[in-house]
Amino acid sequence: MRLHRNLVFATVDSLDLIFNENKQADKVLKNTLKRDKRWGSRDRSFIAETTYDIVRWKRLYAEIAEVKQPFQRKDLFRLFAVWATLRGIQIPDWPQFEHTPVRRIKGRFDELSKIRKYRESIPDWLDVLGQSELGNQWETEIGALNELADVILRVNTLQATVSQVKNSLFDEDIVTETIDGYPHALRLKERANVFTTEAFQKGWFEVQDASSQLVGALLAPEPGDRVVDACAGAGGKSLHMAALMENKGQIIALDIYGNKLKELKRRAKRNGAHNIETREIDTTKVVKKLINSADRVLIDAPCTGLGVLRRNPDAKWKLQPEFLEEIKKTQQELLRSYSRMVKPGGQMVYATCSILPSENQQQVAAFLEDESGKKFQLKKQKIVLPSESGFDGFYMALLQKESK
Structure with a gap:
């Protein structure tokens, strides 16, 4: 070369x-x-x-x-x-x-x-932290997190089928393959710029890692539901849920950053997702108005992002040990505050793209012990490790609120 x-x-x-x-x-x-x-x-x-x-x-x-x-x-x-x-x-x-x-x-x-x-x-402090939280598993996970991530697409079923997207990309010399267990995912055989393709312009797919696609599937919103995506960001998971709901019902996408919600609106338009409404959390009233009103709530919580280091390798140099302590407090606050939006009998998913138990299982356990979590029950939790899945590291917990 x-x-x-x-x-x-x-x-x-x-x-x-x-x-x-x-x-x-x-x-x-x-x-x-x-x-x-x-x-x-x-x-x-x-x-x-x-x-x-x-x-x-x-x-x-x-x-x-x-x-x-x-x-x-x-x-x-x-x-x-x-x-x-x-x-x-x-x-x-x-x-x-x-x-x-x-x-x-x-x-x-x-x-x-x-x-x-x-x-x-990796920095010394991160190596010590990984070892203390994951023991011998840390060696395997950090090795997997240094491998190059595949490019994964999520087919937008509001606009196209998996085979339509596959064929359309093939016509532009981009070869993809389906992935067992991920019904709407396509993996690129070789890296390519998919954003210039006709299929992307038509809103037929989004780039979304396979692990991230499991989050909306676990919450499993149904057509006609009222869903709150409480930390929506630019809305990858909101768009997925809109497709799962066949554009029926309502998704209220919340975030503290208005510019991210603007990006979501732009993406929703291209996706043909008409059931998403964005609301910026600029005062506490925004959440208060939604108390006990949602069939399903997604808390895709801010986290260290250690599960997605393959995608964002510079994050390990920008992360500081004190950030972990701060973000854990934020995660608890979000669980306590946003869980109030779930109506009796409704469900909630707490998710992070971290592999640290202190941000994941331990946060859910602490919430269930807390006064605000007493009405909830853990139905299911999923720990996705990069070394086992070959995709991003994720955690997700499905919680059910009692009917009374």
């Missing part, structure tokens, strides 16, 4: 913004990839995948390259040289790569691979 100067420089520029200016990787890449109209899909893939790779393995590569943050420009080229050497790519004869110690890189890699925090490229 021959390295092209403009692609390598674009990658290094992206890394500079992500590591030194603390910008979000996906937003940085979105801008970088617009830089040169002459870049084809292969060029863009190289920049995106290489950048994400170096972000994912930052600690390991920095240790091998013997560089520390904040990274100078020459340090970023050294990280790139480590990436290329470990992939057997010949380092070009450019001034930026002068004196790259190829043999030493390989030796250091072998040496550091024996130590988990370097091998899996």
Whole structure:
């Protein structure tokens, strides 16, 4: 493989913004990839995948390259040289790569691979936390979370069938396969930009990981129900529920961020989902008005996001230990407050994209012990581990409110 100067420089520029200016990787890449109209899909893939790779393995590569943050420009080229050497790519004869110690890189890699925090490229505190919460399972899970995530689509059954989407994408040279146990999911055989396809423009599918698709299925809203999606965000799960409800009944999508709800409205229009109403939580009245009114409530709670590190590798560098303590308090508050919206006999799902028991099973147990949770009973819980499913790590619990 021959390295092209403009692609390598674009990658290094992206890394500079992500590591030194603390910008979000996906937003940085979105801008970088617009830089040169002459870049084809292969060029863009190289920049995106290489950048994400170096972000994912930052600690390991920095240790091998013997560089520390904040990274100078020459340090970023050294990280790139480590990436290329470990992939057997010949380092070009450019001034930026002068004196790259190829043999030493390989030796250091072998040496550091024996130590988990370097091998899996994670901060010390996260390694300690994972071990304390998951024991020996942590080793397996963090390994799985460093693998590249598949691109999974969820077919929007309001507009198309699975076979229609499959055939339409095939006509545009994108090959997909169905996944056992996930009735509306399609997996891409090879990565591709699905957002430019005719099927996407028509609202025939959304990009949504297979594990995330289990959440709406567990809540199982029926046509005619009144459903509250209490932390709707940009609405991936609201859209799924609209399809499950065949556009009948009502979904009230709540969030504290109005800009996310605007994005949901835009997506709902493309999806042909007409039963979603958005409401920004700008005062406590918004929730109060809905007390005891919903057949089903979804609390897709904010969390550490440790289950989706494959998708967001920069999150492990942005996460801080104190954030976990703060978010656990928020999760309890949301359970106490939003559970009030469930009417007698109704159901609620509490879900996170974390694999930590302290954010999951322990939160549900604490809620059921609390005064606010006394009327609820745990019907079912599902722990989705990346190492077992091959998809994102998720937790979901179905709770039933007593009829009286």
